[in-house]
Amino acid sequence: MTRFRRTLRQTLTIARRDFVATVFTPIFLLFLFAPILMGSFGAIGGMGAASMSDGAADKSRLVAIVPATIAPAMIREDDRLRRLFRGDERPPELSIATPSADPAAQARATIDEKQYDIDAVLYGPLDRPTVLLAAPGRYTGNYLEALAQATVAAIRPGATMVTATRITAARTRTSIGGQHQSGFFAVFGIFFLTLFLAGQVVGTMAEERNNKVIEVLAAAVPLEAVFFGKLVGMFGVAVLFVAFWGTVVGQLTTLLPPAAAAAFGDLYPAVGAPMFAVLFAAYFSMAYLLLGSVFLGIGAQASTMREIQMLSLPITLVQVGMFALASAAARLPGSWIATVAEVFPLSSPFAMAGRAANSPELWPHALAILWQGVWVVLFITIGARLFRRGVLQSGSARPFWRRRAKA
Amino acid sequence: MSDEWAVTAAGLVKRFEDRRVVDGVDLMVPRGAIYGVLGPNGAGKTTTLRMLLGIIEPDEGQRTLLGEDNPRDAGDRVGYLPEERGLYPGMKAREAVAFMGALRGLPWREGRKRAAELLEEAGLGHAVDEKVRKLSKGMAQIVQLLGSVVHRPDLIVLDEPFSGLDPVNQEKLEALIVAERDRGATILFSTHVMAHAERLCDRLAIIAGGKRRFEGTVDDARATLPAHVHYLPHRPDPAIARLLPPDAVAVGNGWRFMLPASGIEPLLVPLIEAGHGIAGLTVERPSLHEAFVRIVGNIGHAPRAETIA
Numbered sequence: 148m149t150r151f152r153r154t155l156r157q158t159l160t161i162a163r164r165d166f167v168a169t170v171f172t173p174i175f176l177l178f179l180f181a182p183i184l185m186g187s188f189g190a191i192g193g194m195g196a197a198s199m200s201d202g203a204a205d206k207s208r209l210v211a212i213v214p215a216t217i218a219p220a221m222i223r224e225d226d227r228l229r230r231l232f233r234g235d236e237r238p239p240e241l242s243i244a245t246p247s248a249d250p251a252a253q254a255r256a257t258i259d260e261k262q263y264d265i266d267a268v269l270y271g272p273l274d275r276p277t278v279l280l281a282a283p284g285r286y287t288g289n290y291l292e293a294l295a296q297a298t299v300a301a302i303r304p305g306a307t308m309v310t311a312t313r314i315t316a317a318r319t320r321t322s323i324g325g326q327h328q329s330g331f332f333a334v335f336g337i338f339f340l341t342l343f344l345a346g347q348v349v350g351t352m353a354e355e356r357n358n359k360v361i362e363v364l365a366a367a368v369p370l371e372a373v374f375f376g377k378l379v380g381m382f383g384v385a386v387l388f389v390a391f392w393g394t395v396v397g398q399l400t401t402l403l404p405p406a407a408a409a410a411f412g413d414l415y416p417a418v419g420a421p422m423f424a425v426l427f428a429a430y431f432s433m434a435y436l437l438l439g440s441v442f443l444g445i446g447a448q449a450s451t452m453r454e455i456q457m458l459s460l461p462i463t464l465v466q467v468g469m470f471a472l473a474s475a476a477a478r479l480p481g482s483w484i485a486t487v488a489e490v491f492p493l494s495s496p497f498a499m500a501g502r503a504a505n506s507p508e509l510w511p512h513a514l515a516i517l518w519q520g521v522w523v524v525l526f527i528t529i530g531a532r533l534f535r536r537g538v539l540q541s542g543s544a545r546p547f548w549r550r551r552a553k554a
Numbered sequence: 555m556s557d558e559w560a561v562t563a564a565g566l567v568k569r570f571e572d573r574r575v576v577d578g579v580d581l582m583v584p585r586g587a588i589y590g591v592l593g594p595n596g597a598g599k600t601t602t603l604r605m606l607l608g609i610i611e612p613d614e615g616q617r618t619l620l621g622e623d624n625p626r627d628a629g630d631r632v633g634y635l636p637e638e639r640g641l642y643p644g645m646k647a648r649e650a651v652a653f654m655g656a657l658r659g660l661p662w663r664e665g666r667k668r669a670a671e672l673l674e675e676a677g678l679g680h681a682v683d684e685k686v687r688k689l690s691k692g693m694a695q696i697v698q699l700l701g702s703v704v705h706r707p708d709l710i711v712l713d714e715p716f717s718g719l720d721p722v723n724q725e726k727l728e729a730l731i732v733a734e735r736d737r738g739a740t741i742l743f744s745t746h747v748m749a750h751a752e753r754l755c756d757r758l759a760i761i762a763g764g765k766r767r768f769e770g771t772v773d774d775a776r777a778t779l780p781a782h783v784h785y786l787p788h789r790p791d792p793a794i795a796r797l798l799p800p801d802a803v804a805v806g807n808g809w810r811f812m813l814p815a816s817g818i819e820p821l822l823v824p825l826i827e828a829g830h831g832i833a834g835l836t837v838e839r840p841s842l843h844e845a846f847v848r849i850v851g852n853i854g855h856a857p858r859a860e861t862i863a
Contacts, residue, residue, distance in 0.1 A: 153630070153659070160656045168644055359640030363698075365609045366634040367657040369626060539610055 157368040161376025165351065166383040179388060181343070207239035208263040209287055212250050212270035217298065218243045224297040228290070238290045239266055246270065254279045267291050273299045277312045288313055329416040329504035330477035333427055334497050338470040341434045344385040346462050348439040349446035350455045351377045356447075356538070365539060370531040374447070378439050378527070385435055416504040426503040426512055433519040434496035438466065440523050441493070444530020448537055465493065473497030480505040489515065492522040560585045560620055560709050560740035561606055567614035568601050576601050577764035578615070583742055583757075585708075588735050590751040590758035591744040594850055598764040599744040600637050603713050606742075607634060620709055628709070630659035633702035637713040637744075639695055643687035647673060647697045650686055654701030665704060672700045676726065692723050699727065703734060710734055712743035716750055728754060748843040762850040772842055779840035779848055781813040786834030787825070797824045813837060 169175060211221055225241045232238065247253045250270040257268045258281055266287040268279040276295045278288045355361040355373075364373050416423035442462055449455045476488035476498040488498035489511075499515045561583035568576040576598040583589040593599045605612045608625030620628040641650050651672065652665030660668070673682050676696050686694055695718055703710060712731075716724050731741050731754055745751055751758055752772055760768040760775070768775055786808035787794055794809065795802060798821065802811035814821070818837065826832065 150627070156659065157657060160653070164642070164653060168642065172644075354642070355640075358642060359636070359638040360642060361640070362609065362636040362638060363634070363640055363654065363701075364657065366604075366607050366632075366636065367629055367654070535610075 154369060154372045158372045158376040158379060161364070161368065161373055162380035162383065165377050165380025169381065169384045170387065175384075179391060207266050208260075209239050209241045209291060210244055210254075210257050210265055210268045211241060211291065211294070212244045212246050212253055212257070212268065213273065213298075215245055217273065217302065220301050221294065221298045224301055225294055228294060228297060238287050241294075251277070269295060271312075273302075275312075277314060280313060280315045326415055326417050326505045327477065329423065330480070330501040331474065333416075333423070333430070333500035333504055334470065334473045334477050336427065337431050337434050337497050337500055338466065338473070340385070340389060340431055341438055342463070342466050342470075344381075344388060345435050345438040345442060345466070346459065347384070348378060348381050349442040349458055349462060350449075350452070351381060351443065352447035352534070353449065353452065353455055356450065361538075370535055370539075371527055374440070374443055374527050374531045374534075378436060378443055381439065382432070382435055389431070417507040418503045418509065419507075422509070423503055427500055429512075429516055430496040430500040430503075433516060433523070436523045437493055437496065437519055437526065438469075440526035440530060441465075444526060444533060447530060447534045450538075469494040469497055473501055477501030477505065490518075492519060495519050557621075558585060559583060559618070560587075561589075561618070561742060563602070563606060563615065563617040565615035566602060566605055566612045566617060568598075568605060568610070569613050575764050576605065576612075579761060579764070579766045581606075581759055581766070581769075583740060585740050586735065586738060587756040588731060588741045588754050589743075590755040591742065591761060592746065592748070592751055592758055592846060593744070593761035594746055597746075597761045597850075599746075599761055600713055602761065603711055603742070603744060607632065607711060630705070631708040633658070633705065633707035633710040635699055635702045635710075635712045635715055637717075639698050639718075641686045641694055641698055641701075643685065645686055646683050647678065647686060647689065647693075648682045650697055651701045651704050654698075655704040658705040658707065660705040668704050669700065672704060673697070676700060676730075692719055695719060696723065696726075699730070703730070703739075706737070707739060709740045709742065712741065714745060715743055716745060716747055724750070748841070748846055752842040760846060760849050768849050775842055775845040775849070776840050778845050781840065782838045783811055783813050783818060784834070784836040784838060785809045785811075785825075785832070788831035788833050791830060794825070794828075794830050797821070797828060797830075808834065 211218075213221055221243065222241070229237055244253070244257065254268040254270045254277070258265050258279060264281070266281055267290075269276050269291040270279070271277045273295050276292070278291050280288050352361075352374075355364060361373075368376075418426065442458075445462075446455055446458060449458060472484070472488045472491070472494045476482070476485035476494075479485055480502065485498060485502070488494045489502060495515055496519055499512060503512060559582055561581060563579060563581040566576055566579045566581075567574060579598070579602050581591075581602070591599050591602065601610070604610045605615075606617050606619060606625065608619070608629075616623070617625070619625040620631050622628040625632075642653075645653065648666055648669045651669035652660075652662055655665035655668070656662055670679075670682050673679055678693060678696060681689060681693060681697075686697065689697065699712075699715065702712070710731075715727055715731075719727060728750065731743070735741055741754075743754075755772055757769070757771055758775065759766050768778070784805070785798070790807050795804075798809055799811045799814055802809045818835070822832065822835075
């Protein structure tokens, strides 16, 4: 048997033990149903979602392609009509564009504008206008039609209004608002899950230390395999947890009223929904393994439960910090802060999940998962070496710099 | 060389802080032997065993385990009972034994089957499905011991295996060690209780103060001290002293002196011819305990430095 296969077998033996020891206990049920008690997360998520939703509204626009002579009247009427709506019901801001030789083609090109999500474009003569909609049934089409009528009435009092022609032209790209919402959903979702689950890993080595089992393990198995086995075992527990709640939430969404279900339809990840789901799962795994490997290495140095409990605050702070960094990256795709969040190992899975929502390119994800995997191995190796040196006292008697100084 | 020796160590050194707790230990453990590592508390026995097994790395020196330079490469052929016993309290006895076998490459199914058999043989058949936390300390120790042999290893390393066991279980453990040797395994164990070593060991090493002070058979160790003769004449007579070696001292009605290098026979003829006769004559060979005390002598015991978990 090769050394790799032996190590793999030993890793899985440890993982199996930890999985069984965790799942087949009454305490696990308490853990499994803990989310019911966690209403506070709903509040946090709600605030974040509201923030993202506001961001999405900021990115929406209406466009009227009208001659410059009509523009001032239309702006005045827009200002007047807009006041009739309550704050959160007001239509998106209006932009005026000067007609080109082919207003229809111009309108279609406008719908695909990259800087904003264009909800609807009005073009053609105001008494027989055409409204091009980004999606069918948008109330913004009604608003543009009413605006055209009001503008005609203002310019030529008593003029007869002809009903506008409506055309729907789906965007050739996903909506920016939908991308941002998807980005937040991904970042928050992974944060939420890892906050719940990755912190568990911190105390797992304490069991071996307290029961003196560690020497049996250390004699039989490389410490790296012990560490990785424990991480994989606890990851299995996390997957079980996610599968359970994923199924529950999935079933609950079928019971949602159509309006609430439509809100989920506003999620438009740039890579497409199926790939987004795959990448979400991949980045959740990597976030768990990265944070878990760090927490495992740190927790293994703690010798008492009190020390482990003391670690819970810094661990939570690290996770919240990574969430904040990745949230900023999701709001500002392509910015320097996004690049930092994508490259820094502990925030990389969060930020890259956000990127999957905002950018259709796939190759950066392959690179990122590889990069994150390297760091998992690195963290495990460092954790195992620190444990060997600090706890097993199997290192050089003196640090190398002191040995050199003495020499 | 690797066929002949199960374990070799040359010049093993381990420092904790600036203190050499193991200071150049050499060991050669023949295959198929029961080999004892003896020493007082804090002599460096456990640290030496940990280095041999690759749990900790030596600062200097080389070692081989079943012919492998890297002890990890021989891992599946080794069984180990550490000094500080440790089991998962939530595991059933059968699972605990199978788990330790699985760590060494024994498939779970086979491990469970063998575990049940071994527990039955050890008189723990009733505890096969008991959780470890419900077992007595001695029973848990037997469970752990069985876990170190369930995969039928070529080398079994036992660190102070008798400590904590009652006399009945100590006897069972001795029988198990002999049975494993008879199966073909090499047994390397540490102890500071001489009686077990005296009964079991084919060869032994005595370590004190981090250094190896003796290596050889039990008889070799005992031979480091002369035997004593206890002679009882028919009648007490101070004149007998002239016919005995100079170190002879009166003890009750008899005499006690070191066995001369030339043997006892040259002394007996003059005693009989002088009419003192022989009412009793005993040659007392020194015990391993006495040899150990003499070898270890006043070597300072290093304070225990190695801590694990």
